[in-house]
Amino acid sequence: MFTQIQLPYAYDALEPYIDATTMETHHGKHHATYTTNFNAAVEKAGLSDKTVEEILGNLDSVEDAAARTALRNNGGGFYNHNLYFEILSPSPAKAPEGALAAKIDETFGSLDALKELLTQNAVGQFGSGWAWLSVAKDGSLVVGKTGNQDNPLMEGLTPILGIDVWEHAYYLKHKNLRGAYVKDFFEVLDWKKVSELYDKAIG
Ligand code: MN3
Numbered sequence: 001m002f003t004q005i006q007l008p009y010a011y012d013a014l015e016p017y018i019d020a021t022t023m024e025t026h027h028g029k030h031h032a033t034y035t036t037n038f039n040a041a042v043e044k045a046g047l048s049d050k051t052v053e054e055i056l057g058n059l060d061s062v063e064d065a066a067a068r069t070a071l072r073n074n075g076g077g078f079y080n081h082n083l084y085f086e087i088l089s090p091s092p093a094k095a096p097e098g099a100l101a102a103k104i105d106e107t108f109g110s111l112d113a114l115k116e117l118l119t120q121n122a123v124g125q126f127g128s129g130w131a132w133l134s135v136a137k138d139g140s141l142v143v144g145k146t147g148n149q150d151n152p153l154m155e156g157l158t159p160i161l162g163i164d165v166w167e168h169a170y171y172l173k174h175k176n177l178r179g180a181y182v183k184d185f186f187e188v189l190d191w192k193k194v195s196e197l198y199d200k201a202i203g
Pocket of ligand 1: 026168
């Protein structure tokens with residue numbers, strides 16, 4: 001049984017960057033529905049003994065096309081939002097630390113350069129989807145984007161930062177201005193949490 005993350009902050013805690021109504025609908029409705037539907041799909045497919053990482057990393061092994069699609073869409077929605085809500089904070093660390101800080105400088109030159117690249121991916125994703133910072137098996141950092149609820153686990157990578165660019169994540173406040181939402185996302189992104197996820201990913 002997969003359970004949705006319980007927010008360690010109130011729905012209005014990320015104001016004025018992300019509004020309370022968006023947070024309440026996003027977590028209480030969208031994410032809750034993905035979680036319910038993922039659990040149903042997992043049970044139906046007989047995969048209750050697997051982790052979500054195992055399921056999303058091995059979708060090709062699910063032979064039934066409808067079952068595979070249900071696991072992909074709802075499993076992605078479940079996993080992606082757990083990550084998204086986990087890395088946001090009303091009192092975020094504004095810069096990464098430790099191994100991640102060094103790796104970002106080595107790979108992208110600076111934190112600002114990485115944020116610019118993430119913003120380009122977030123704004124450049126056509127339609128619904130996500131922009132990502134992920135870790136490859138050799139510990140290197142990869143920036144990319146995916147459509148719908150797909151995620152880097154499906155490409156053998158470990159995501160440590162995900163920017164939800166579905167309209168439900170920002171439209172009530174930012175309307176059509178996705179770039180303004182991404183700018184506000186960075187105001188409440190907790191780099192301490194992302195740094196911890198990097199440490200965990202490189203073991
Ligand atoms: Mn969403």
